[in-house]
Amino acid sequence: MAIPTSRTKEPGIISVDPVKCKGCGKCVAICSDLDLELHEGKARPTGQGVFGCIGCGQCMMVCPEDAIRITGRFISPAALLPLPAKEQTAGYQSLLNLMIRRRSIRKFKSTTVDKALIDQVVEAAMTAPMGLPPSDVNLLVFDSREKVRSFTEDFCKYLEKIRWISSSWFLTLMKPFWGKETDELFRNFMRPLVDKYIDSMKQGENWVTYDAPAMIYFYGSPYCDPADPLIAATYAMLTAESLGLGTCMLGAIHPMIQNGSGARKFREAHGIRYKSREGIFLIMGYPKAEYLKGIRRSFASMNYSAS
Ligand SMILES: Cc1cc2nc3c(=O)[nH]c(=O)nc-3n(C[C@H](O)[C@H](O)[C@H](O)COP(=O)(O)O)c2cc1C
Incomplete structure (x- = not known):
């Protein structure tokens, strides 16, 4: 077995x-x-x-x-790898500092990202805990702004063909099946987002992947635990940060390229090997803005178990 x-x-x-x-x-x-x-x-x-x-x-x-x-x-x-000495690992404070300094970056300098840095990001992300070995996480790496742009233009063209998914008649039809919360999200988030993506790209503005100079798509296989690509991407994000890069996770593309024959053709055209339950894009580059402060965030809830 x-x-x-x-x-x-x-x-x-x-x-x-x-x-x-x-x-x-x-x-x-x-x-x-x-x-x-x-x-x-x-x-x-x-x-x-x-x-x-x-x-x-x-x-x-x-x-x-x-x-x-x-x-x-x-x-x-x-x-098997030699185990680095404990003193050579990041301690709590340095890890926390890295995390506080991290921001989602959507404006990038024109500087390119060296392939050697992308390789380092991938090497470190491979250490992530990924469900059942061997990892079922797949990576599609875009190592230039042109490649990111060309992928995104194709995505926007494909999106236009399936624009009906955010139309009023479709959302009204689906509401009894997917419920109030999804309906609210589609009407107030997905619909304006899809419109913005398509219409901006027609004006030459990239609101999907922000013309980042590098990008990695982490996605699973049909066997994969849906959490695995997201955990690997989180490791990659922190690694990129440690290398002086800024990043942003992009969640909107993956769900749009899963279902239907148009999605299958899009995946095939871009060398995406599987339809998968979860996946995420991580854009990387050198941030344009300099941040002077971090920000405290909170969880939705945290209770200690009573038993
Ligand atoms: C799963 C996930 C998906 C995301 N998708 C997008 C996205 O599609 N576009 C975008 O601009 N930001 C995206 N973000 C970035 C969030 O908007 C960002 O993390 C949030 O605004 C908090 O900002 P911070 O990362 O600077 O703390 C995503 C983040 C996560 C974790």
Whole structure:
């Protein structure tokens, strides 16, 4: 048995070197799938895991003897990295400072973003927790303003063809199915947004992706947990910030390119491999404005559980 993803439907293969293994049991203790057990002072695969090895790799990471090999599911001992020293990691204050300084950026300098920086953003985003390994998050990278612009022009043309989704007759028809809140959001947010996107682009103004010099689309596969692309994009956003870039998440494009044959054609034309439940665009570039203050925000609610 194995948990399927778009990349593999096989479980990880566990092997333990009985010569190296000293039987400390750390791998057995850490495996959440009950894939390992101690037998006569050595670790060994049980063959009776709950789901089959998902390839999280934690047993390899805690083994002091390098006695465990997990292969398959795009993992192997070659994927192990030396662990950076704790003193070399960001502490709470420096992380908080980075977060307070971050703003959603919609006005960019004309400076381009080096490919090397985009690579660093992607490398760091790959460390994000992404559901069930191997990650089912896909990236479409736009490494120039021209590419971002051309994609956005195409998107606006496609949007014009499906403008009826924000028409009064369609919203009235749908209200009993999708409820009051969605109806309010469509009438007061989606409709003016779609109009603004289309009409501004006709005037040469890009209100969708703001002519950013770089952009990454994070999206899932049909197997993917919908949260995964968003978590990866959040990691990318903070990384970009640490590299001196400004960013903005864009949520409006993804839902528009999921359903119908026009959406499928649009995805195919732009090398988007899957229709997926969630996805998000992250634009990046050097901010035009200099911010002199941060801002305190709040959550909608926070209660401590009574039980
Ligand atoms: C999921 C998500 C989707 C977003 N979509 C858009 C968008 O389509 N266009 C845009 O200009 N900003 C978008 N934003 C940015 C928000 O508007 C922004 O985070 C918010 O105004 C708060 O500003 P701050 O990020 O500077 O704190 C999005 C943010 C998130 C988290």
